Amino acid sequence: MHSDRFYTLSASCPDQVGIxxxxxxxxxxxxxxxxxxxxxxDALTSRYFMRLEIKASSLPFLLAEFRELFRSEVAEPLSMTWQINDSAVKKRVVVLVSKQEHCLYDLLARWQAKELDIEIPCVISNHDTFRGFVEWHGIPFHHVPVNADNKKGAYAEMQRIFDDVRGDTMVLARYMQILSPDLCEALAGKIINIHHSFLPSFAGAKPYHQAYTRGVKLIGATCHYVTSELDAGPIIEQDVIRIDHSDSPEDMVRYGKDIEKTVLARGLRYHLEDRVLVHGNKTVVFR
Amino acid sequence: MHSDRFYTLSASCPDQVGIxxxxxxxxxxxxxxxxxxxxxxDALTSRYFMRLEIKASSLPFLLAEFRELFRSEVAEPLSMTWQINDSAVKKRVVVLVSKQEHCLYDLLARWQAKELDIEIPCVISNHDTFRGFVEWHGIPFHHVPVNADNKKGAYAEMQRIFDDVRGDTMVLARYMQILSPDLCEALAGKIINIHHSFLPSFAGAKPYHQAYTRGVKLIGATCHYVTSELDAGPIIEQDVIRIDHSDSPEDMVRYGKDIEKTVLARGLRYHLEDRVLVHGNKTVVFR
Amino acid sequence: MHSDRFYTLSASCPDQVGIxxxxxxxxxxxxxxxxxxxxxxDALTSRYFMRLEIKASSLPFLLAEFRELFRSEVAEPLSMTWQINDSAVKKRVVVLVSKQEHCLYDLLARWQAKELDIEIPCVISNHDTFRGFVEWHGIPFHHVPVNADNKKGAYAEMQRIFDDVRGDTMVLARYMQILSPDLCEALAGKIINIHHSFLPSFAGAKPYHQAYTRGVKLIGATCHYVTSELDAGPIIEQDVIRIDHSDSPEDMVRYGKDIEKTVLARGLRYHLEDRVLVHGNKTVVFR
Amino acid sequence: MHSDRFYTLSASCPDQVGIxxxxxxxxxxxxxxxxxxxxxxDALTSRYFMRLEIKASSLPFLLAEFRELFRSEVAEPLSMTWQINDSAVKKRVVVLVSKQEHCLYDLLARWQAKELDIEIPCVISNHDTFRGFVEWHGIPFHHVPVNADNKKGAYAEMQRIFDDVRGDTMVLARYMQILSPDLCEALAGKIINIHHSFLPSFAGAKPYHQAYTRGVKLIGATCHYVTSELDAGPIIEQDVIRIDHSDSPEDMVRYGKDIEKTVLARGLRYHLEDRVLVHGNKTVVFR
Incomplete structure (x- = not known):
């Protein structure tokens, strides 16, 4: 993190001499x-990835002109997929929660401390549990109940809210509903989830109980992009914590929270700082 | 953690056959x-340590009688230092903070989720920063300014508050003042601090800057009992996180928060569950 | 580890008051x-597990009488599964290898340093690669080739060798053949394998390539008891190591060796010290 | 690691636009x-560091000409400290040991497996313990006793051997003598040590006993360049392992070996691949 304003250029292109x-x-x-x-x-696919931070004041033009010149002089000749972002423009992160507080408290503490230098235009939840806590922080709270009958409408409503507040990223901070394929596709590459297992082990429901049954000696958490296939999107970050035979599934749930919130915060930061470049179903993460 | 009410017996005594x-x-x-x-x-000192959880309903007497019988039949004959606590009686934890939120948010999230099954009778701070946040949670907040001129009075006031609310444990959740020797002695074994280094390296001020200057490849945090000697009390828990040459002291401060709050929460939990037995300037921790 | 001779009692039985x-x-x-x-x-299955080390010289009888008295006075009344071992009797560990040296060198270094206080009556391999190295250490080496045509005979030969040298434990130190179900059953609970993934992810062949394809951010190793179901036996120990997008499958193979040998050595030690009690398809490990 | 031959350019220079x-x-x-x-x-010192691997066959000249052109066209104009090495030229690593085998076995296993693609022209020891083991591998072994009376001669002899075999790097693989300041200066930046603590804690003798006395909850190992100040040279790599109250100093010695050999192997690899650039008393490590 730099105190000066800077532009972040992230790009990928076919590999060749001289990039x-x-x-x-x-x-x-x-x-x-x-x-x-x-x-x-990437040697196997001959694709080249890069990320640069350039001091804004060192360039003789503004962002729009930078983008235009870069496009014509570099990006198009090299067939790049690319973006340039401005550190002065805060990303807008919409947070989704259900009834567990650990990730929500953790994200709001980081936001309060400006450790995550973002805007949180709103929090959306399928329960009303955290309305008071969120609103106390001056953040609008939307209660969008989801049940078997209204899923389609609920997800359309959530997408509408996201669009209305001009969200850049949607974070599932232990949001306990499976998003619709439509929503996943509409916001592809913009939705980040924290799954409470070390994927690909124990995808789906009750991963700590699955871990308990298998008798593993470490449990984990995985931050990944959401795709329409459950818990199968590109992995951004993972970590594990040691358990032993004396730990019940409930103990694992408790221990797991500590890695869930840490892994989510790290993965989200990488994403927000344009450190994550998706490559097929994998990620390049320039930490 | 058990759902049934239980008594926790923790004790130490000289080692001998048959304990x-x-x-x-x-x-x-x-x-x-x-x-x-x-x-x-402990082979070197020939001292014996133990901790047991006993289901309350399995015993034919109440806590007072349990204690009395244990004292006369077991503890005194074995020259024990001991205590028996009741899981139904919540420990009362007084939290001290300054201006950094990460440990405070983390502790309150754990308290909200009943992950830490405690009472927080009040929060004390040398700044007024978190009054609103704390009071929103229904917890009284005491602003006790500390400066060069009023230290003696301030610490006396803090001890008075602690006594008034019948505190069991005082937690320095990144409280940035050095407590007086009087307070340390009055509450010996009851004050827990989180220091932002892997002690004994980098005791004292600005440990992350010390770590940066020395060029270490991991930074750490240490949860310990407070004694009158700065950052030298018995260590309860420690952990580390990897850094590299690209991390500035400010980056280390940011990374460090994640281990500070985790290590503090783990150490505090061990303490509250009577898992920590102090042994000279060291601890036995029955995890 | 104690310098005095001691007996290790490990046992499990149905839970009840007073064990x-x-x-x-x-x-x-x-x-x-x-x-x-x-x-x-174990609360869910109401089974009780224990492990004790008792100083041999403190008891007024020898091992045989200890076992006999324990059986009649304790084990049978409590319906125990149990064993008592003598620290003065070294366990006899037969090591199986193929063509990779890292686990073999590691085990022999630990044996040389008496860190693993065992006897290695022989090494068995499906290749002749390490004959010289093993024999230099004064350990007999058996080359038992395994191919599609002779599997039955080869595994019978290996079991014969194991029996001949009165082996207690068989260690697959990156042995690259799948043992026959007969052998697995004959030596149930006595064969320890190191698998080069964090099970249950990536069982079977080429786990590092599987990990590369899925894009995980940590790779692992698992030490487990061998059963007739491939890579599905009770897990004794696991660990992981961080990788990133720049690591090829070959890099992962290299990194992985470091956790493979460490995890194998830890798991083997737990087993040899009677710290592992199998419980269904899981383990209780008293570290 | 690439299968093709490549040149490694590592350099540092004062920072400026356009490097x-x-x-x-x-x-x-x-x-x-x-x-x-x-x-x-490096923002604080305005110094710039880099490391590049360039495919040898893609350049139209040989190494000598590459160096000459780079010097005149790039390095001198930018006031660089720099080197270019050829992956086809194996580095020559002289290993120093005393009586502990874990690092020696570990290094030789990596050398056998070509995981460390180096030449080991000889091993030097102050004891004759490992002569047979080393010579079995076809590596010359030099017994250079060191005692209070002959230190000067002994270190001169060791430097003479190092020069004779055209050594590039000297590795202290748990070599238990303190090198003379003369030797440290003559081979500055070429001697790598593994210290059995997480420096700067517990420098000097018996670090595990120091750790035991302080009651830390993690122990570590540090790979660093040797300077004339004991255990105070630039740190290349560090790691830690968890212990608890039940671990004696002897247990720590045993656990510690696993991180010592791993940390030494990692640090040595970074050094040999020109990934370590010394910067004052710190290092930049391009992993």
Whole structure:
């Protein structure tokens, strides 16, 4: 994190000789100061990935012109998938919760401390449990109940809210409903979930009980992009914690919360800082 | 954690043949059902430590009589230091904070979720920052400013509040003042601090900056009992997190928060569940 | 680990009031000094597990009489499954390898340093690669080739060797053949394998390639008892190591070796010290 | 690790606009294919660090000419400290041991498996313990006793051997003597040690006993460059392992071995692959 305003360029393209030279030559040609840079060549697929932070004040133009010049001089010749973001523009993160507080408290503490330098335009929940807590923080709260009969309408309503508040990212902070395929596709690459197992083990319901039954010695949590296939999207971050034979499923639930919130916070940060580039069903994460 | 009410017996005594037999024989003799038991013999000092959870309803007497019988039949003959606590009596934890929110939010989330099954009779702070947040949770908030001129009075006031609310434990949740020796002694074994380094490295001020200067590859946090010697009391729990050359002291502060709150919560839980037995300047922790 | 000779009692039985009292009372009644003790009650199945180390010289009888008295006075009345072992009798561990050296070197280094206080009566391999290395250490080496045509004979030969050398435990130190169901059953609870994934993820062949394809952020290793179902036996120990997008399957193979040998060594030690009690398809591990 | 031959360029220089462009432009201008690249700007000292792997066959010249052109066109204009190494030239690593086998076995297993693609021209020891084991591997063994009277001669002899075999790196694989300041200076940046604590805690003798006395809950190991100040050189890699109250100093010694050998192997690999750039008393490690 830099105190100065900066632009973050993240991109991928087919690999070839001279990519770094072309990109860095373009930036240096305009006097741009590179604060941080990461490059990765995926040997098996011959695809090239990069992420650069460039000090905004070192460039002689504004963001729109930067994007336009980069497009014509670099991105199009190299057939890039790319984006340039401005650190001065806070990302807008819509948080979804159900009845468990650990991830919600954790995210709001990070937001309060400006550790996550985001805006939270609203919180959406299928229960009314946290209305008071969320509103106390000055954040609008939407109660959108979901049941067998109203799923379609509920998810349409959630998407409408997301669009209305111009959300950039939707975070499922232990939101205990499975989103509709429509919503997953409409917001592809923008929805982040925390699953309470070390995927691919124990996808689906009650993963701690599954872990208990199998007798594993570590339990985990996985932060991933949501796709229409349950718990199968590209993995952003994972971690584990040690348990033993004396731990009941309830103990695991308790221990698990500590890694769930940490893994979610790390994965979300990587995403918000444009450190995650999706590559098929996998991710490149430039930490 | 058991759903049934239980008594927790924790004790230490000089080692000799037959301690377990004597303790467990006493309990079994009264029909007591042992839910959990841990024993440790310290070979170097020949001292014996134990902790047992006994199902309350399996015993034919109430707590006072249990204590009295245990004292005369077991504890005194074995020269024990001991206590028996009742899971139905919630411990009363007074939380001290300054201006950083991560530990406070974390503790309140655990309290809300009953993961920490305690009472928080009040929060004390040398700043007024978190009054609203704390009071929203229905917890009284005391602003006790501390400065060079009023230290003696301030610490006396804090001890008075602690006594008034019948506190069992005082938690320094990133409280940024050094308590007076008087207070440390008056509440010996009852004050828990989280220090933001892997002690004994980097005691004192600005440990992350010290870590940055030394170029270590992991940073840590330490939960310990407070004694009058700064950051030198018995260690309850520690953990670390990996960093690298690209991390500034500010990055370390941010990463460090995640282990600070986790290590504090684990250490506090061990303490509240009578899992920690102090042994000189060390601890036996029956996890 | 104690320098004095000791007996290790490990047992399980249906849970009831007074088990610890009965066991420890029996030991104390004969003047037995308990060096270490662990107890566990499995609430869901109402089964009780224990492990005790008793100083040999504190008892007034030899091992055979100890066993006989324990059987009649404690084990049978409590319907125990139990064993008592003598620290002076070294366990005999037969090591199986193929062509990878990391686990073999690691085990022999621990054996040389007496960190693993065992006898290795022989090493068996389906390749002749390590004959010189093993024999240099004064350990007999048996080359038992395994191919599609001779599997039955090969596994019979391996079992014959194991019986001939009076093996207690068979360790698959990255042995790359699947043992026959007959052998698995004949030596049930005596064969320990190290699988190069964090089970239940990525059972079977080429787990690192499976991990690469799924894009996980940690890879692991699992030490487990071998049963006739591939990679599905009771888990003794597991651990993981962090990887990222820049790691190829070959990198993972290399990183993985470090946890494979460590996890195998830990699991083997627990087993040899009678710290592992099998419970259905799970384990109680008294570390 | 790449299967193709490559050159590794590692360099640092004062920070300024256009460094990456200049370096990558030079390489691309000669058709060079960059396999891997890492850059780091140290904000506090305004120094810039980089490491690149370039496919050898993509360049139209040999190593000597590459170095000459790079020097004149890039390194000198940018005031670089730099080196270019050839993956086809194996580094020559001289291993020093005393009487503990764990690091020696571990290094030789990695060397046998070509996981460490190095030459080991000889092993030097102050004891004759491992002569047979080392010579069985076809590696010359030098017994250079060190005692109070002959230190000066002994260290001169060790330096002479190192020079004779054209050593690149000297590894203290739990070598239990303190090298002379002369030797440390003569081979500055070339001697790697593994210290059995998480430095800066517990420098000097018997760190596990120091850890036991302080009652820490994790113990560690540190791989660092040797300087004339004991255990105070730039840290390359560190790791920790959890212990508890039941672990004696001897248990810690045993647990510690597992992290010592792993941390040493990681640190040595980073060094050999030119991933470590020393920066004052710290290191930049491009993993």
């Amino acid at each position: 770094i030279a072309r990109v860095s030559g373009f930036i240096a040609g305009h006097g741009g100061w590179i604060l941080e840079s990461s490059f990765h060549s | 377990i037999a004597r303790v467990s024989g006493f309990i079994a003799g009264h029909g007591g059902w042992i839910l959990e038991s841990s024993f440790h013999s | 610890i009292a009965r066991v420890s009372g029996f030991i104390a009644g004969h003047g037995g000094w308990i060096l270490e003790s662990s107890f566990h009650s | 990456i462009a200049r370096v990558s432009g030079f390489i691309a201008g000669h058709g060079g294919w960059i396999l891997e690249s890492s850059f780091h700007s």
